[in-house]
Amino acid sequence: MTTHLDETHRLDLVSWVESAQAADTDFPIQNLPLGCFRTSGEAARPGVAIGTAILDLGAVGRASLLSAELVALVTQCGAERSLNPLLAAGDAVLLELRRQVSLLLRADSSEGTRARSRRGELLVPRAESELLVPARIGDYTDFYASIHHATNVGSMFRPDNALLPNYKYVPIGYHGRASSIVASGGTVRRPQGQTRDDPSAPPAFGPTRRLDYELEVGAFVGRGNALGSAIPLGEAEGHIAGLCLVNDWSARDIQAWEYQPLGPFLAKNFATTVSPWIVSLAALAPFRVPALVREAGDPAPLPYLSDAANERTGGIAITLEVSLSSTRMRSEGHPPMRVSLGTFGTMYWTMAQLVTHHASNGCNLQPGDLIASGTVSGAAPESRGCLLERTWRGTEPLQLSTGETRRFLEDGDEVIMRGWCEREGFRRIGFGECRGVVAPAR
Ligand code: MN
Numbered sequence: 001m002t003t004h005l006d007e008t009h010r011l012d013l014v015s016w017v018e019s020a021q022a023a024d025t026d027f028p029i030q031n032l033p034l035g036c037f038r039t040s041g042e043a044a045r046p047g048v049a050i051g052t053a054i055l056d057l058g059a060v061g062r063a064s065l066l067s068a069e070l071v072a073l074v075t076q077c078g079a080e081r082s083l084n085p086l087l088a089a090g091d092a093v094l095l096e097l098r099r100q101v102s103l104l105l106r107a108d109s110s111e112g113t114r115a116r117s118r119r120g121e122l123l124v125p126r127a128e129s130e131l132l133v134p135a136r137i138g139d140y141t142d143f144y145a146s147i148h149h150a151t152n153v154g155s156m157f158r159p160d161n162a163l164l165p166n167y168k169y170v171p172i173g174y175h176g177r178a179s180s181i182v183a184s185g186g187t188v189r190r191p192q193g194q195t196r197d198d199p200s201a202p203p204a205f206g207p208t209r210r211l212d213y214e215l216e217v218g219a220f221v222g223r224g225n226a227l228g229s230a231i232p233l234g235e236a237e238g239h240i241a242g243l244c245l246v247n248d249w250s251a252r253d254i255q256a257w258e259y260q261p262l263g264p265f266l267a268k269n270f271a272t273t274v275s276p277w278i279v280s281l282a283a284l285a286p287f288r289v290p291a292l293v294r295e296a297g298d299p300a301p302l303p304y305l306s307d308a309a310n311e312r313t314g315g316i317a318i319t320l321e322v323s324l325s326s327t328r329m330r331s332e333g334h335p336p337m338r339v340s341l342g343t344f345g346t347m348y349w350t351m352a353q354l355v356t357h358h359a360s361n362g363c364n365l366q367p368g369d370l371i372a373s374g375t376v377s378g379a380a381p382e383s384r385g386c387l388l389e390r391t392w393r394g395t396e397p398l399q400l401s402t403g404e405t406r407r408f409l410e411d412g413d414e415v416i417m418r419g420w421c422e423r424e425g426f427r428r429i430g431f432g433e434c435r436g437v438v439a440p441a442r
Helices: 057-062 068-080 084-089 090-103 110-116 147-157 231-238 252-258 307-315 327-331 349-361
Strands: 034-038 045-050 053-056 124-127 140-143 173-175 181-183 185-189 194-197 204-207 214-221 242-246 270-276 319-325 339-343 370-372 414-421 429-439
Touching: 045 057, 045 068, 053 057, 053 090, 057 068, 057 231, 068 084, 084 090, 090 110, 090 231, 090 242, 173 349, 181 185, 194 252, 214 349, 231 242, 231 319, 231 349, 242 349, 242 414, 242 429, 270 429, 349 370
Parallel strands: 140 370, 181 270, 185 429
Antiparallel strands: 034 045, 045 053, 053 124, 140 173, 194 204, 214 242, 214 370, 242 270, 319 339, 319 414, 414 429
């Protein structure tokens, strides 16, 4: 488990980047997430979020402010325009990068003094940058690890059989589509598809009328595993480079008609939005919590999905929020309205269990692969992570601040997801935003 605390987590660290000191920043010096960005006319390159700026790792490398091994990796990331070379280098190298970047950004280190004197070439304002999908994602897998989500959705689709008998034994997932993963801030086109609202009539083809978001946490795979080899639970977190937020856009009417017997297909693969920053498990170390304690009567996980360390610290206390803003809300000056607030600590399966299960048959995970948790829903109605649950299939519409109502997403709606971690004695860190606007069907 990646629960080790070191110098980089210290509450009293101060950065010479003034905006990193703001109490509400997602990116204090204790966070240091990796991303890929572009400024006008320049190629994509790797960077680290700090306050309202980005530390340009390419420029840091050219200034020889990192070790030779890290400069080589950062240069390779620039050439490939993705973080994959760094992710592939593995957790020890990523930890060393974190250590060196922390020193570079500190106000009280000699490394920091040198970096500060070159701030003009090393720092780029985030507001002037385009943030990209941080890795070249070869494969994308989506799980279903919230028992509240599984129970709620199951009870709508199968009233007599809400939670299927496999759920408490096997982490349920499906293979998603990597090609349609898009960066935060873009538009998502309302998909067309087959739906069949009236069981006595044939299906129709047209724009979905039940477009939804799904609030999820994603893990970027770092070091991979060879085809045919498994990943023991105790080693699983060593294969996770870090986490991001994921919006697994879903068309519920298409899903309901197509999902049996093989699971989601066109209802899900038209777009998936990811937040731009990969928050490392090292940065998340102060926020580890026990894995969800199973209810009396639930089966224990099978031995390959169970160990004491996972039970003790397999969970991560990330607070997760979804806000919604309609075209009319924006034009009338209303702020986005919070529609969900929950925590990642309530998942039935931990990220380590998902990784271990995924590779348990010898399936090879590769650097840059994205493994998403599934919709994060808690027990309380306010913590349900999609509109299908939040409005109970549209029967309990949400009231927006303009008086408009929402059962599912309308054209022009913007969905904004945020995630952050707080704990007494540590600096609050955040994930930044995962945003997307619904564009009308073509
Ligand atoms: Mn999903």
